[in-house]
Amino acid sequence: MTKTSHIDAVWEVLVLYYKNSHGQNEVNQIKKKTLVPLIIFLLGICLVSLIVYKTDTHEKEQRHITAQLNVATYGERIKNEITNGIEITDTLKQILISEDGEIHQFETIAGNLMSDSIESVQLAPNGVVTDIYPDNGNEAGKIDLIHDKDRGKISRYARDNHTIITQGPFKLKQGGYGIAVRNPVYLKDKNGHEYFWGFTIVILRVPDIFSDSISALSNFGYEYKISKTDAPWSDTYKVVYQSDGQTNHPVSYTFTIGDENWKFEVTPKSGWRNATLLIIIIGMFLTISLLLSVLTRVWLVAKEHKKKFQILARTDSLTNIYNRYGFDEFAEKIIQKNPKAHFVAALLDIDDFKFINDIYGHNYGDRALKNLADSMKAFFPSDALLGRNGGDEFCILLPNCTFKEADVQLQQFTKLPKSFSYHGKEHAFYISLGYAEYPTFASNRSQLMRCADAALYEIKLHGKNGCIAYREGLRSGARKQLGFTFKDIAEHLPGAFIIYRADKEDDELFFANDEFLHMSGYKDIDELFRLTKKSFRNLIREDEQQQIESSIWEQIDNGNENDYIHFHLRKADGTYFSVLDHGRIVASPQYGKVFYVLFMDWEDMHICYNDKFAR
The missing domain is CATH 3.30.70.270 (Reverse transcriptase/Diguanylate cyclase domain)
Incomplete structure (x- = not known):
């Protein structure tokens, strides 16, 4: 019976009771005292929920608008800050064009172009890096970009498509991270034909190049993430830099540098909800609920408790269905109602x-x-x-x-x-x-x-x-029992026995009587289970285990349900003593095949029988 139908049935009985004893008017009063406070309570919940919903929606909209303005403003600033770093490559490019592919006093010019956010300035004639400023610590950067395994494909793309490319972020040997900007340079030969001269290159430090913007955003209470496409031909974004917190449901601003797309995302650190305002409103809801609860207290104490006790008196506490009293009462009423x-x-x-x-x-x-x-x-x-x-x-x-x-x-x-x-x-x-x-x-x-x-x-x-x-002729007899319980037999049977699962691969001890525990020195069955790991195999001396198990199953496989086995049985203290076991395999509906095994002390048995025969 479902919970709903259960309660409905109880309500039906209560209604029937009051109809008979107090009349229809009393029933209507009970319903009124129940429904009016409930309706008021539900209306209060609905009103507060509506206020919470409207306030939350408005606050989220305002935060989204503010965040969208900030992400656009600072996204554009970040783009300009990166572009300012890239302009260094344009300056070098103009010098190369004006000087017909030559730059005199490169170190002086590069030194004047350097800033705190620039790691190095480089020249790469024909795609091979030859000049780096500052040179100290950057010697390893002199490589063939066109044919390099990691840089070749994107460098050739920049050369063939006449476009600036950015690559990174990557770890700098001097510490921190950097982004490489490669600007292809094209000159004209004596015949006016354009040819590829090489690259002007600048390594931008991350996040130094846009630190002013992200610092301001952090002070304004935002989490942020800056990412760019892996390559001009890719739609996959790679994170360039991000704050420590998560950017959940961020607003974003996208911009393009060269042929590559950049994305700037921000999220308020405190989330999109105004938590303080919502807490105040929820507090109001709790206060209203408390007041409404006080208003309904009289009915709850006088009527609801009575109904609850009636249900408990008719319900079985273990199974949560009717007890005998409740079942008989409701069955009687149901049959009388529909005879x-x-x-x-x-x-x-x-x-x-x-x-x-x-x-x-x-x-x-x-x-x-x-x-x-x-x-x-x-x-x-x-x-x-x-x-x-x-x-x-x-x-x-x-x-x-x-x-x-x-x-x-x-x-x-x-x-x-x-x-x-x-x-x-x-x-x-x-x-x-x-x-x-x-x-x-x-x-x-x-x-x-x-x-x-x-x-x-x-x-x-x-x-x-x-x-x-049921059929005619059956009689409801007193279901008599023999009067013995399993516990009685187990404790007083004159012999030690155990029960365990008959499985070659996974035998499991189920039971041992007190006689067996006493004979083998185990304090109780829990100690037996713990020391043997609930396995009959672990009761047999190790050097005999394989032989004994093979002998048992050989007899079983030959069709013998009964067998006698002589072996050394492990006691609780780790010592062994000689026993004869008489086992029988039976089919159990609960566990499949199980062994019932009776044990006799080999030495005691010989002494006993020798004494008898001697007399």
Whole structure:
């Protein structure tokens, strides 16, 4: 049953109660006391949400407008600052053109052109760098740009397309980063034909070349990023320089230098929202909510608490479905309200639930119960009434449903895989289910449930793990038990035994009784699991492991379900003693094939039998 239908059902019962005891007018008063404060509360939320939305939208628009103006202004400044650095190459170019490809006193001219944002000035006749200022520390820069592996392609592009190119940023040997600007120079020969002379080059320091602009932007509270295309023919941008923070949803300004595109992006450090203003408005919202809560306090205390306690009194705390009291009450009311309709009631429980509790503990038994309830809620329609009678017994009421309509559904649910998790592994469990139809076999709810109980008892008598419908002649007997629990047998059986998974590759210890723990010196089963890593193999002396395992599986493969093995068993203190084990392999519905193994102390057994025969 879904949460919504659950609450609706409770509300329907409350309405029915007040109709009978206080009349329709009282019901209307309850609805009024509930709905009016709720409407006021929702209107207050809507009003504040609208104010927050409008204010936030306006603030973001204003910040975008301001940021767009700043990015355009400082983007243009950055372009001019880079262009000013590039003008050095134009100055050298004009000198070369006027002096017919010669520059006299290069160091003097370059020294006058230098600034703090310039790393070096270079000349590259025929694309080969020959002159660098300052020369000290830049000797390695004298390379053939046209044929260089990293610089050749872009340098040839500048030469062939008569355009300035920028390359970088790259790490400078002197520290920091730089961008290389290469300006191709063309001269005319005696016949007036143009020819490629080489490059005038300037290395710009990053971010020194545009430090004034980014410093101003940082002071204004912006994160920024400057990037350029990898090459004139590329659409991929490479970051030239950026601030430490992230530029989320930035506004941008693009510009072109030569044939390359540059992009300048900015984002307010505090984001696009006015956080202070929003906090004030949210504070107003919290204040309004508090005031509205006070106004509705009387109804909440007087009415809501009462309804909550009624729900809790009818709900099973472990599974969050109806308990026996709640199920019986609602089932009675539903059938009385529609006495001519058809209903199907089902009772089900977990097969060998006591085994789960004894082996894994009650916490994992509770997990199995909760998983079963969750699978019921997921499988059955929302109008189905679900309950837990107690222990591992559950009940279902399907309204407007006949035996034929319910049969397939209940059979499918019975066969649906069910499991609980234990130490990271899923362990399957199974259910038995009996069901009956109203009014075919019963005239009231109590009789209907007794018929379902009789059907459940019948399936228990015929092997469990199944689903059966009630038929004439079945009787709801007292489901007697032998009176022994697994724990009783395990603790008082006159012998030491263990249970483990029968798997050649992945054997796993499941259980050891107190007799075995005492005989082998383990404090408790947790210590046994820890020292053996839950593996039967680790109970066998190392030099015997392969032989013993081979002997066990040889007998199994030959069709023997029982075997006797003699080996040395590891005690808790690391010593070994001689044992004879009698093992039997069986099929378990939960774990597949498992070994049940009974142990006898080899020495004690010989002493005992020798004494008997001697007498």
